[in-house]
Structures are given as structure tokens and as C-alpha cells.
Amino acid sequence: MRRVSTIAVAGICTAALAFSLTACGESSTESGGKDKGIGLAFDVGGRDDHSFNESAARGMDKAMKELKVGGKAMTAKNNETEADREQRLSSLAEAGYNPVIGVGFNYAKSIQKVAADNPKTTFAIVDSVVPGKNVDSIVFGEHEGSYLAGVAAALKTKTKKVSFIGGVNNALIQKFQAGFEQGVRETDPKVKITSQYLYPNNDKGFNDPAAAKDKAKGMLDAGNDVIYTAAGLSGSGSIEAIAAQKGAWAIGVDSDQYQQSGLEKYKSSILTSVVKNVDVAVFDLVKSVKDGKPLTGTHRYLLKDGGVSLSTSGGNIDDLKDKIAEAKQKIVDGKVKVKENP
């Protein structure tokens, strides 16, 4: 019995202490600075993922240099919760960074909340549409870029087998898959396409090069000779596996992966990359904030706006130039409608 009361007392004391502190404590929002420049919150994988995040980081670097603003980048960890993301965004806003940019759809909900709490700061989200007066939603036409990759793959394959590896099976990556499959099919219906994902629903798929390497090896063993990987940082594992096999081609994603110094060893196997110009979008936004006319609402960066494109560095698709240009024109003219779902 004695032990019950001690534990009860201890419990009550702790609770009382916690709440009394809560009542009189200063809130962290009461301190902070202003006009510190760009606050960039990365998705998993971090700045140097040679892919999606790196593209956003390039935009930030360019803005810092050309517009002479400061900046701070923070990175998400695997297995984060909503609270972690909200904290990262509100810390940036409260520290005085403006605009605050959430790179990746994972920030959709948290941006909405934090933007409402910080009406004077401009927020932006990449890859998602979020309502809010002070939110700029930046989305891309990944399916259109992927369609062109599909055209290139169908023309380049010798085994008549190509494949797609997605990081996580979600709506965003399905856009890549859908565009790629349609592009292959409409170019050469005889080519067989295999599409697989690293993880059904865990964002670790964007941060697991080892899993992508295994998956790519399996695809190569099955006779696929052009592999398109849309998986953020994981993609480097896939490219590494493909480079080990002669005659096989990798298609990169988000950044022009042929020019990534981290992937230099494998670049002779990189056919092309579906480039998502996140950097352009980031720069546009920062400039608009600096000019006092912050962008808000939804901004779509499609193939016709140059928001997505197929990279040509390395010259590996130079022989297909005309066909790709033709396909691009059809999409731009609206003659070909690229599906967003496989």
C-alpha cells in the first residue's frame, strides 16, 4: 500500500510540475530574428542525393549568389512524424527565414498548418498542392518527362525488355511509371515493360541505395537492358548495378545525373535523365519574395514550360533526337495526352 501512495504522489507531482511550467514558461515563438533568407527543408536523402533534393539545393545556391540572400537547409530523417516536420518548418519560420520551402510532398500537411500559424512568411511546397494564402504550390509534369524517357528506352533497347524501378509506390512515383510505360508502348508495342517498387509505402525507398542495387540486378538478370529508376537517393544504387553490366543503360531522374560528380564513375552507362527543374522553381519563388511580390497559389512546371526535360549530356541519345523532339511536340500540342496513373 505504501508503494502505491509514493508512486501516486510522484506521478501527481510530475504532472503538476509539467503543467505549472507550461503555464508560466516562455514560448519559443517569442524569440527570433527576421530576413535571414531562404529556409529549405529537405525530404529524406538530404542535400546530396544526386537527384531531387540536389536540384532544389542548386536553386537555393543560385538564389543566394545572385540575389544575395542568406539561407539554411535542414534535412529530414527516416521515419519522421508530422510533429518533426512541423517543428522543422516552424523553427525555420520563427528564426526569420523567408521563404520557407518544403521540398517533397511529405511536407504537405505540415506546411498547411505552419503557414497558417505564420501568416507573414511565404511558404512553398514542391510536388504537392496545398491551400493557403501564403503558400506557393510547385508541381511538375513528371509523367510528360517520363514519357520521353519511355520513347528513348523503347528505341534503345536491344533485348526488347525495359523496366521501371520506383522508390515508393505512391501517387507521385506512379506518375513517373505511367508516363514511362505509355511512352514505351506508343513507340514500340512489342517491348516488354516490367515495373517494380522498392517499398510499398515506406519513404525509406528514397533513401536505400542497397535495395535499389539489388532490384536493378534482378532486372538485369531477367534480361532488361534499359532501366529507369525514380527513387531519389536510392537511384545511385541502381545506376551502380547497371554500370557493372556492359550494354545496359540507366535512365536517371530529377537532376541530370550524367553530370553528377558523385556518379562520375558510372556516367558512361547513363543514357539520359528526366530532369525536374526544381531549381528554377525555387529561384523563381525566392526572387518573387525578394521583390516583395511573393508567388502564391499553384504553379505547374510542365514540359511546355521547360519545367521537365530530357537531358542530352553525354550524347547518348543524340541518334534519337528527332524522334524525341517529335514526341515532345505532340505532347506540347496536346495531341498526346500522358496519363498520370499506370
Place this chain on the structure above:
Amino acid sequence: MKKLDKNKLILAVAAPLLAIVAALVITSVIIAATGKDPLHAYQVMVDFGSKSDSQVWIINKATPYYLSALAVAIGFRMNLFNIGVDGQYRIAAFFAAVVGGSLTLPGFVQIPLVILVAMVVGAIWAGIAGLLKTTRGVSEVISTIMLNSIGASVIGYFLQDGRLAIKEGNLIHTPYLPDSAHFFEIPTTPKPVYGFVIVAALAGLVYWFVLSRTRFGFDLRTVGRSESAAQAGGVSVKRMVVTSMVLSGAVAGLVGMPTLLGVSYNYGTDFPAGIGFTGIAIALLGRNHPIGMALGALLWGFLERTGTQLEFEGYAQEIVGVIQGVIVLCVVIAYEIVRRYGLRTQQRKVGEELAAQARKSDKAEVTA
């Protein structure tokens, strides 16, 4: 007798003290090795962590951690290593979200129903591992970790547009729970504390009561100490294994509830994962004690809250992960050192007493 109690008390205080000091020293060395000032880091952490919104954040973050630690601790007390809490709470939360999202009932029926579904699903998922162990001798370490992957795949299968989920932009999630299923909040400023913290505290109380005040708890601890002794004492070990796995799974089912009923109101691709593994660390940290684990969970929340702030001060983001690892290691090692020391002193004392007795009886024989 009185003196022994005092020794015990000193030993009980020595272990956590040793762990804290060792952890502080080691992390200071690590921070200093990265070329930064460790004292300033602690100052930043304490300053920021004691702000009112930080406190709320920490309590909210610690609630699922605590429940997860309880689930793990039930297994630990039985000498069962339930690594599967992670899979159990996720699959439990998923099906609870599906059931909750498809019904609209008054809150006092809906909320208990959602919680009940979660506990039952968690219990079934953990029970599979318990049955495999008793009927087929499969180690629960292997089966639970395998069940984690199976659980993730089951969720992945159903969590698709047109199956049990709906699409909202890039997020795919189960239908939203109706407003009646929103758990109450404790109105603190500037942000509210989730009401589920009270359920967590109650769960801790029940855990303590069942384990240390009931026959079942006694049996469970006995099996944990020695299976053969328990068997000899008339306890059915197999039954205890299944029951405790089921209980562990039922508590694991609660882990996702603060998030489901208080934050997201659905199970989506962004539902937090990995809390089951954090629970293992916190159960180790809190020595399976209900209050120890509560402190551990709060400490974990504190470190995570203040870690972001350290980043603003130019410290590496990974430093918090390092601190967490160091603390767990220090606690485990410190307790083992103190336990061995205690055992040695006890042995010495018993030895001395026996020797003294032997001398006395020798003397008695001589005089006789």
C-alpha cells in the same frame, strides 16, 4: 536488516547516476571532437527544451513512445524479446483506421471501438509469434521481426486507391475518421496536449498493478526468471508465453492511437513508423519500470525536440542520434556493473558470515 536496505538504496541510485555521468562525459567528448563547444550545446538544449511549446511537443511525442516501451517491457519481464511492436502497432492502427473511417457512431462508442479494434489486431499479430514459439519452437525474435515485414506488405497491399484507401494529392490514406472519433485535448497554451497522454498514464498504472500485485504478474515474472522453476511451481509456461505475447501486442495496438485519434485521423503513407524500435530503447532505458520508462520517453522527446535547435547553432544533425545511442549503452552497462558489484559484496558478506559461524562452531567443539 536495516543496513541491507540502505545498501540497496545506494546501489539503486548509483546505477542511473553512473549512467548519466558517463553519457554526459562521452557525448561531451564526441561534440568536442567535432570541433564544437559541448557546454553551449547543453545550454541551447535546456533553454529551448524548457520553453512552453517545447514542453507540449515533448509530452505529445513521448506518449506513443511510452506505450511502445510498455508493450516491449511486458515481453522483457517474461524474457521474451518482442521486436515486432513496430509491425503490431502499424497493422493495428491501420485496421483501426479502416474500421473507424467506415463508421459514424457517437463518440463514446466510436472511440472505444477504434481502440478495441487496434488492441485486438495488435494482439492477434503478436499472438501468431506466441503460438509459433509454443507449438513449433520458433524464436520470437525471428518470428516477430518477420511479421514486421509481412505486416508492412499487408498494409501496402490494402493501402491503395480503390482497395481500402483513398488518394489525396500524393498521399494515400484510409478515409478520414468522423469528427466524433476525435480524442479530446488538454487545452494548454500555445498548443494543446493530446488527451491520450492520460490513457498512456493509465496503461502504465495497469502495467505496474498487474505485474507486481497480481498472481498473473507473479507467474509472468517467475517464468522470466526461470522457466523450469515456474514449471515446477505449477505454472503453464506455454500458456504464459502466448498470453504475454497477446498482452504485449494489445498494448502495442495502443501505440498508434495518439496519432490516429489526435493528429492524422487516418492511416496514410505518412503514418509514423519505427516507434516500436524506439520503444525497445526506452524500455531498456527505463529498466521496464513504469516510471523509469515514462522518464525515458520524456528524455527521448526532449532530445528530439532540441536536436533541431542544435542544427541552427551549427551542430551536426546526427549528434542527437549519437547521444541517444550513448545513453542507452551507458544505462545498460551501468546497471550491469552495479548489479555485479552488488552481487560480489553480497557474496563476500555471506562468505564472511559463514566463516564467522564456522569459527564459532570450531571453538565450541574445542571447548566441548
